[in-house]
Amino acid sequence: MVNHQIIDDRHATLSIEDLAALRENLHEQRLFRQEQLQQLSAAAASRADALRAPQASSQIEVRVKLAASARMVLADVEAALERMDQGRYGTCDLCRRPIAHARLMIVPQARYCARCQQVREAGR
Numbered sequence: 126m127v128n129h130q131i132i133d134d135r136h137a138t139l140s141i142e143d144l145a146a147l148r149e150n151l152h153e154q155r156l157f158r159q160e161q162l163q164q165l166s167a168a169a170a171s172r173a174d175a176l177r178a179p180q181a182s183s184q185i186e187v188r189v190k191l192a193a194s195a196r197m198v199l200a201d202v203e204a205a206l207e208r209m210d211q212g213r214y215g216t217c218d219l220c221r222r223p224i225a226h227a228r229l230m231i232v233p234q235a236r237y238c239a240r241c242q243q244v245r246e247a248g249r
Contacts, residue, residue, distance in 0.1 A: 165192045
């Protein structure tokens with residue numbers, strides 16, 4: 126019998142199938158963010174004439190913020206895929222405990238368990 130259990134904690138277990146689905150989700154997110162960055166870049170280049178419009182600076186500011194957010198998520202997604210390749214996926218970067226299955230299903234690029242994430246956010 127093959128053991129499909131990869132990561133186990135009191136909250137959940139990630140099976141081979143779970144990992145495959147999470148990897149697919151991460152690949153889809155990577156593609157989406159890459160396309161988003163390309164579209165934002167193309168929009169900025171094609172609207173050079175629009176700089177004269179009164180709302181142009183606010184539109185540029187929104188695009189800059191969207192692009193920064195997309196780059197940040199893309200970096201997190203790529204880091205998660207790298208952790209998968211290295212066999213470290215699903216382990217909290219701080220406490221080294223397993224990240225709950227439910228958390229990974231919602232935020233597959235999560236690098237911290239919920240407790241450590243709360244501690245990090247409280248420290249900001």
